[in-house]
Amino acid sequence: MKKVKKKERLELLQKIVDEDPFLTDEELSERFGVSIQTIRLDRLKLNIPELRERVKHVATENYGKVRSIGASEIVGELIDLELNKSGISLLQTDKTMAFQKTKMVMGHYIFAMAESLAMAVIDANVAITGVANIKYRVPVMEGQKLVAKAEVVRIRGSEYFVHVKINVNNDQVFRGKFILVAIDLKED
Amino acid sequence: MKKVKKKERLELLQKIVDEDPFLTDEELSERFGVSIQTIRLDRLKLNIPELRERVKHVATENYGKVRSIGASEIVGELIDLELNKSGISLLQTDKTMAFQKTKMVMGHYIFAMAESLAMAVIDANVAITGVANIKYRVPVMEGQKLVAKAEVVRIRGSEYFVHVKINVNNDQVFRGKFILVAIDLKED
DNA sequence: TTTGTATTAGTAGCAGGTACTAAAAATAAG
DNA sequence: CTTATTTTTAGTACCTGCTACTAATACAAA
Numbered sequence: 001m002k003k004v005k006k007k008e009r010l011e012l013l014q015k016i017v018d019e020d021p022f023l024t025d026e027e028l029s030e031r032f033g034v035s036i037q038t039i040r041l042d043r044l045k046l047n048i049p050e051l052r053e054r055v056k057h058v059a060t061e062n063y064g065k066v067r068s069i070g071a072s073e074i075v076g077e078l079i080d081l082e083l084n085k086s087g088i089s090l091l092q093t094d095k096t097m098a099f100q101k102t103k104m105v106m107g108h109y110i111f112a113m114a115e116s117l118a119m120a121v122i123d124a125n126v127a128i129t130g131v132a133n134i135k136y137r138v139p140v141m142e143g144q145k146l147v148a149k150a151e152v153v154r155i156r157g158s159e160y161f162v163h164v165k166i167n168v169n170n171d172q173v174f175r176g177k178f179i180l181v182a183i184d185l186k187e188d
Numbered sequence: 189m190k191k192v193k194k195k196e197r198l199e200l201l202q203k204i205v206d207e208d209p210f211l212t213d214e215e216l217s218e219r220f221g222v223s224i225q226t227i228r229l230d231r232l233k234l235n236i237p238e239l240r241e242r243v244k245h246v247a248t249e250n251y252g253k254v255r256s257i258g259a260s261e262i263v264g265e266l267i268d269l270e271l272n273k274s275g276i277s278l279l280q281t282d283k284t285m286a287f288q289k290t291k292m293v294m295g296h297y298i299f300a301m302a303e304s305l306a307m308a309v310i311d312a313n314v315a316i317t318g319v320a321n322i323k324y325r326v327p328v329m330e331g332q333k334l335v336a337k338a339e340v341v342r343i344r345g346s347e348y349f350v351h352v353k354i355n356v357n358n359d360q361v362f363r364g365k366f367i368l369v370a371i372d373l374k375e376d
Numbered sequence: 377t378t379t380g381t382a383t384t385a386g387t388a389g390c391a392g393g394t395a396c397t398a399a400a401a402a403t404a405a406g
Numbered sequence: 407c408t409t410a411t412t413t414t415t416a417g418t419a420c421c422t423g424c425t426a427c428t429a430a431t432a433c434a435a436a
């Protein structure tokens with residue numbers, strides 16, 4: 001509908017497709033008031049793949065991403081583990097984990113990292129029943145690399161007490177004590 | 189390749205497609221050692237849409253989902269809010285939030301719900317600096333609906349103390365006290 | 377007017393299907 | 407063993423959203 005010259009159109013096209021990857025060439029051509037062929041040429045020039053490829057890309061990408069704070073059982077990369085004793089994990093933060101305005105990493109990512117490491121060091125099916133003394137000492141900014149260290153400080157029957165500390169460049173940004181309880185899974 | 193009867197094949201097909209939505213009918217037919225037509229009939233019977241629809245579904249679903257525990261600023265649905273006083277949010281849990289083995293909802297979802305509600309009730313740019321007295325009293329099972337209630341109990345300068353309780357059917361499953369600090373954003 | 381770029385039109389072919397018809401094969405029932 | 411019924415294959419026409427290619431047309435500056 002709008003009459004814009006090629007250059008503007010190319011920029012706009014890139015932006016529109018980035019924002020909404022679910023548009024067909026036909027819909028795009030209507031949006032720009034040009035022919036389908038022109039849109040195809042534009043995509044070619046901009047190296048924008050066809051709709052189906054774009055959709056597939058979004059699907060596969062998020063398929064992995066949801067698992068990374070969703071279905072995955074450990075947030076971060078486990079780099080050292082001594083069962084029932086200690087463990088270390090790494091997490092590279094990025095903009096998807098941060099508030100857009102403040103660029104600060106959302107607390108629940110840090111918490112998830114700590115919690116999942118605490119559960120990983122215990123050699124059993126466990127449930128978290130209590131957490132104490134959590135302190136976020138410095139806000140974590142997007143892009144910073146987190147190092148979490150967990151230590152099992154006490155085991156009392158089926159109860160485990162785990163301390164987790166998270167650092168950025170040797171500065172502690174988080175600490176917390178987790179109480180975990182081993183559970184049976186007989187009814188399965 | 190395997191010779192299984194129809195009924196088994198239907199169950200297996202459902203499971204395989206659920207696990208990996210990116211398989212064409214042709215690939216599926218090879219996997220089962222039957223013709224493409226048979227796979228089509230099976231999909232019809234099971235109401236499984238075609239590959240492209242499945243991929244699109246994954247793409248659009250996760251397009252939203254990543255925002256819901258990723259970029260979104262509130263986990264759950266905010267249903268009531270009195271700024272600097274109180275707030276209520278709802279979260280319908282599902283299998284993607286739970287451990288596969290135990291069907292228990294992962295703690296960081298519960299924590300994320302509480303934390304984001306705590307931040308939402310404060311009318312400022314805030315950072316969490318401390319959390320205390322967290323108790324998970326009963327494990328939450330997938331499918332249960334969580335109701336979070338937050339209450340601002342004290343404001344001291346730029347510090348806010350917020351209590352959050354989460355219930356399932358009037359049974360408390362979580363409680364925690366959050367300490368938040370308002371921050372300036374001059375350098376933006 | 378010529379030259380060049382931008383745009384549009386049109387065709388063949390592809391992947392991964394739907395929707396339909398029909399035949400062949402396997403299984404169950406009499 | 408022979409029907410009857412179910413299950414599986416085969417085959418065709420058509421669909422969407424393209425790619426890849428050729429050719430014609432519009433617009434603009436030299």
